[in-house]
Amino acid sequence: AKNGTEVKKFKRFESYKRDNQLPPKVRDLSVVVDTKNNTVVLPVMGRPVPFHINTIKNASKSDEGEWSFLRVNFLSPGQGVGRKDDQPFEDATAHFLRSLTFRSTDGDRYEEIALQISNMKRDVVKKEQEKKEMED
Amino acid sequence: MAAIESFDGIYLDLSTSSGKCRFAETGLGWKPAGGGDTFTLDHEQIASAQWSRAARGYEIKILSRESRIIQLDGFQQEDHDRLSKIFKNWYSTVLENKEHALRGWNWGKAEFGKAELSFNVQNRPAFEVPYSEISNTNLAGRNEVAVEFSLPSDKNDTGTNGQLGGARGKGKKAGAGKDQLVEMRFYIPGTVTKKEVDGDDA
Numbered sequence A: 001a002k003n004g005t006e007v008k009k010f011k012r013f014e015s016y017k018r019d020n021q022l023p024p025k026v027r028d029l030s031v032v033v034d035t036k037n038n039t040v041v042l043p044v045m046g047r048p049v050p051f052h053i054n055t056i057k058n059a060s061k062s063d064e065g066e067w068s069f070l071r072v073n074f075l076s077p078g079q080g081v082g083r084k085d086d087q088p089f090e091d092a093t094a095h096f097l098r099s100l101t102f103r104s105t106d107g108d109r110y111e112e113i114a115l116q117i118s119n120m121k122r123d124v125v126k127k128e129q130e131k132k133e134m135e136d
Numbered sequence B: 001m002a003a004i005e006s007f008d009g010i011y012l013d014l015s016t017s018s019g020k021c022r023f024a025e026t027g028l029g030w031k032p033a034g035g036g037d038t039f040t041l042d043h044e045q046i047a048s049a050q051w052s053r054a055a056r057g058y059e060i061k062i063l064s065r066e067s068r069i070i071q072l073d074g075f076q077q078e079d080h081d082r083l084s085k086i087f088k089n090w091y092s093t094v095l096e097n098k099e100h101a102l103r104g105w106n107w108g109k110a111e112f113g114k115a116e117l118s119f120n121v122q123n124r125p126a127f128e129v130p131y132s133e134i135s136n137t138n139l140a141g142r143n144e145v146a147v148e149f150s151l152p153s154d155k156n157d158t159g160t161n162g163q164l165g166g167a168r169g170k171g172k173k174a175g176a177g178k179d180q181l182v183e184m185r186f187y188i189p190g191t192v193t194k195k196e197v198d199g200d201d202a
Helices: A024-028 A107-135 B077-091 B194-201
Strands: A032-034 A039-044 A047-052 A056-064 A067-074 A095-104 B004-012 B019-024 B027-032 B039-042 B046-053 B058-064 B069-075 B095-097 B107-112 B116-121 B124-130 B134-141 B144-149 B180-187
Touching: A032 A107, A039 A095, A039 B124, A039 B180, A047 B124, A056 A107, A067 A107, A095 A107, B004 B077, B019 B077, B046 B077, B058 B077, B069 B077, B077 B095
Parallel strands: B046 B095
Antiparallel strands: A032 A039, A039 A047, A056 A067, A067 A095, A095 B107, A095 B180, B004 B019, B004 B069, B019 B027, B027 B039, B046 B058, B058 B069, B107 B116, B116 B124, B134 B144, B144 B180
16 A cells, blocks of 8 residues: 555445346345355345345354344444454445344254354455555 | 236235235236135225235235325236236336345334334345334434334234234234234334443543
């Protein structure tokens, strides 16, 4: 970066341009991981809602009695942990969706989904890192 | 136009089974394919109607005069013109085309409509939540609002007593599908008080 100081910049991204790009599996009103498009599609009141991996902080699975829970945490301002919040946002004054929690009786599936999301996140961060090293 | 227009493979209020949706001048009806009770809506009950992409196909979302949201999903894209005419000629209602946000962003504006909360990304809704499905809201932290959904006790609890092909009654929509929405949290930036700002700088 110039002047030796590094300022993280917000880069725009997009999951889909048209609704016919949504994976066919959204019919089931279930969570769909679309690795090809770096997107997780989450069902909200019968509507498939895409979230780009760049908006996702992490995903975790937990159990409580007969139910398993999948919690997807999104990036939003004011979450800086242990250090200054240096995550760039396009508009920090906007409203942000911070998390969505689902439940299901199929815990193995949630385990798998949480892993897929973590892997997708890891791969994207790695690619970003490689790109930066190439530019330097 | 025929006296009755009929569409197959339509899901009413996130129902488990599909059914036949029929439109007539007096109103509309939906009957599960396997038979059983019929849902009807008088044309005078239709306050407004929207056409959007949903899970099963294209959806007609009707806002009733009683501020109830009725979802009919599973239409084909090419049904649009026919349905648009039905609503215009028989119900004097514009079938409003509502494109949803597909960018995959988690920031925008939460707006409160007549019957639902809408989260808009660049002036397009990413999703909507009918107020009837919310069981509780609370301030979970500084600038954080948690919205909890009412969930049925089991998958057969649809709020329609097993009738209407598993269509979801009031307060039961979050229970549709194998992944049931339990909670959503929003970050709403508030006004930071002068004192806090001073404190940070000190």
